Amino acid sequence: MEFFLEIILNLIGLLVGLVIGTISYIGFKNTASPTLFRLSIAFFAIGIGFGILAAGFILDDFIFKTGDINRGISTLGVASQVVGYWFIAFSHTIRTFFPKSRYLRSIGAIPLFLVSFSYIENILRAVSFILLVYGAIETMISYIQGRRKTTLFVAIGLSLLGFGEIIGWYSFVFPESVLYASSIVIKIGGLISVGIPVSKIPLKKISFDENL
Amino acid sequence: MAEHRTQIKIVGEILDTATQEIDECEGTTITHIIRKANISHGRLSRILNNLVSQGLLEQVTSKRSYRYKTSPSGREFLVAYKTFREFSDDFGLTI
Numbered sequence: 001m002e003f004f005l006e007i008i009l010n011l012i013g014l015l016v017g018l019v020i021g022t023i024s025y026i027g028f029k030n031t032a033s034p035t036l037f038r039l040s041i042a043f044f045a046i047g048i049g050f051g052i053l054a055a056g057f058i059l060d061d062f063i064f065k066t067g068d069i070n071r072g073i074s075t076l077g078v079a080s081q082v083v084g085y086w087f088i089a090f091s092h093t094i095r096t097f098f099p100k101s102r103y104l105r106s107i108g109a110i111p112l113f114l115v116s117f118s119y120i121e122n123i124l125r126a127v128s129f130i131l132l133v134y135g136a137i138e139t140m141i142s143y144i145q146g147r148r149k150t151t152l153f154v155a156i157g158l159s160l161l162g163f164g165e166i167i168g169w170y171s172f173v174f175p176e177s178v179l180y181a182s183s184i185v186i187k188i189g190g191l192i193s194v195g196i197p198v199s200k201i202p203l204k205k206i207s208f209d210e211n212l
Numbered sequence: 213m214a215e216h217r218t219q220i221k222i223v224g225e226i227l228d229t230a231t232q233e234i235d236e237c238e239g240t241t242i243t244h245i246i247r248k249a250n251i252s253h254g255r256l257s258r259i260l261n262n263l264v265s266q267g268l269l270e271q272v273t274s275k276r277s278y279r280y281k282t283s284p285s286g287r288e289f290l291v292a293y294k295t296f297r298e299f300s301d302d303f304g305l306t307i
Contacts, residue, residue: 023299024299027292027295027296027299027300030289030292030296031220031289031292031293031296031307032220033218033220033296033300033307034218035218035300035305035306035307036296036299036300036307039300039303039305088303091303091305092304092305138304139303139304140304141304142301142304142305143304146301148301148302150302151301151302151303151304153302154302154303154304155304196302197299197302197303200298200299200302201295201299
């Protein structure tokens, strides 16, 4: 059941990432905006990351049948997602990587790495969580300034992705609980929420002068 | 604090201003663009020359002065600019 949910989540992630990435790239081609270029790299990387994870789960489910995704494939997928989250955070101009407050540093940042230092994958997941939180906070600030509903959906989506990651970590502590399935459902909700702005893009083809 | 405007945003504002018709004449004067786009004359001249050479703006002569109007290509660009400006706004980013 968990494998099935993982495959669904990662295929949705692949779809959402590629759709937003493609639209951002079309925007970049037509406006030459560096922001849209960064956004396209970010979402292509996120989509490809989800795609790699989906491929890993599908391969194991149908061919290897070990009951767990290959560690190398999952690390590669998570690394690709981290690149994407980093570009989103970079677009919001990263000022500091960790919270300035000493209290937050001791209480907030250290537990992220307590899960496991031994696996690169867990470190990458911790980094992607930090970047997601940063992106969510910056997007929420943009919502407060502009009061655009779709910006709120993106902020909620990024928050849900981060929250789903946290819940996923707790499932290591309580492996038989519903936490893992819950984390996947939360992440699916987050991905759908992040994809909402795409619905506002007119689907009709916009023609442009080839000389532009 | 004044908001930092990217080059693309300035171009968008110039093209948007040049779509308007002032005094029932074709196009817009440089003075009007300077006022609406809030940009210096020197910088605006460089951008206008660039936009005219790229075919996004058309230069028309009217009453012994130059006026600028957005070309059909410029209007298409403006539609794309506005669409993707909203798209990047949705992600809390500035185009």
